[in-house]
Amino acid sequence: MAASTGQEYINRINRLQANVWHNGEQVKGKISEHPAFAGVMKSQAALYDLQHEENLKDIMTYVSDTTGMRVGTSFLRPTTKEDLEKRRKMIQVWAKYSHGMMGRSPDYKNTNIMALAASADILAEQGTQFPENLRRFYEFAREKDLSFTHTFISPQVNRSSTHYESDDNIVAARIVDKTPDGIVIKGARLLATQGGITDEIIVSSSGLKMFEEPFAYAFSIPSNTEGLKFICRESFAYDSSTFNHPLGSRFEEMDSVMVFDDVLVPWDRVFVVENVEVANNLYSQSSFKPLVLHQVVSRQIVKAEFILGVAQLLVNSIAIGEYPHVKEKICEIIIALENHKALLLASEMGAKLDKWGTMVPDLAPLSVAVVQFPKVYPRFTEILQLLGASGLVTIPTEADLQSPLKGDLDQYLQAANADAESRIKLFRLAWDISMSAFGSRQTLYERFFFGCPNRLNQALYFEYNRHHLVEDVKKQFGI
């Protein structure tokens, strides 16, 4: 097998016939043709096709050491700094295609799997867990170029620190049985972006308390596993017009709640079972966080660059560049972008081999970046609103431009430097980033997708090495 093409991805997902529900109806027939999923599946397919472009082949793929075939660089376990650089370039080629709007382009989860498998010894170190399953599964995924979603957290019912869910009122997905064939899962999980349009779903947990064995698991199963259901939210791909919804029509990834009705997970797909310490350590003691954040920050840089481009175009289009506050706002984006770029490069410069031989970027700059972006991204969208002002609601549709109104629109909605159609296209783009349902969900995504921002802050507080600085001050001042 080798890196997938877009058509192979589409055919595989259509064949799966996963149990996906949208707007009160079960999705029947080819999911790639359903209006809620067609746009993003087409975009995802285009990403896979980029792996086969002759001029990108060396960045997007590498030769598998088991089959000799070219497989996706998103699966590459880095062992040198050059590998990290190659990974960054690959991630940014894919991110450029969606302007960073596809948080769940396949490289995100492929990096997850690679990072977990590269640290699989953690499972061997601590009790009877399943490192071989994890390693074998990584190779299987890499050779077949499978696509993934994942779900890490339980439904948002009661987040109080003292909450304990009783056995007779199951909400959060838990292990309810173990049989010779596998483990049985019942309950729900929140949430899976791209749920139902990927080959597989990875389900795992971390941050568990001592007594939560039934919730301590990690596994991957095909999206069409019996008993598995994806309950989607309303689609934000309102129509397929790229004029009306330049981003939403193509990159609306969909989010879904996952319900497990006594789902049997075969033993060969189980990585962790009923071991709270291992379930937690799989994420906290492995090189998962720095490797995944390297992907995340690489994508976010492309997104910030895109927004800077859009913001500057807004400024030019209505000729507001002479005003000092406008320059300051553009500089705010520049500063955040350059900070992000510097942090990513610092993480690569400070990369070191971990104890399993993987080249791991320095976590500290990446942790700073992932605390910073949830703060600056909402500000980016605010800046677009502050610069665009009423222009963000004077955005006629494609149909308006094709109607008898065209003459009026051409005259009254022209830009200082362009015709009305170009100006409307630009303002619709800025609206789709900063105001549409698609755009608002993007902001929520950047705030929360890697976990609650407060907890990311706390992690930085605990993880950042400053002991030597404290000792220096104590020594210098005799404290």
Ligand SMILES: Cc1cc2nc3c(=O)[nH]c(=O)nc-3n(C[C@H](O)[C@H](O)[C@H](O)COP(=O)(O)OP(=O)(O)OC[C@H]3O[C@@H](n4cnc5c(N)ncnc54)[C@H](O)[C@@H]3O)c2cc1C
């Ligand atoms: C658009 C989007 C896509 C996502 N996609 C995925 C996905 O594909 N897969 C996946 O697994 N997850 C996904 N997530 C979920 C994401 O991981 C969570 O949103 C994040 O972990 C926060 O959890 P929560 O949403 O349950 O918020 P909660 O934990 O319920 O937080 C709600 C509020 O309560 C506060 N709070 C709760 N508990 C505490 C505490 N202990 N201490 C202090 N404050 C607390 C939080 O700070 C927050 O203000 C996605 C989220 C979004 C918004």
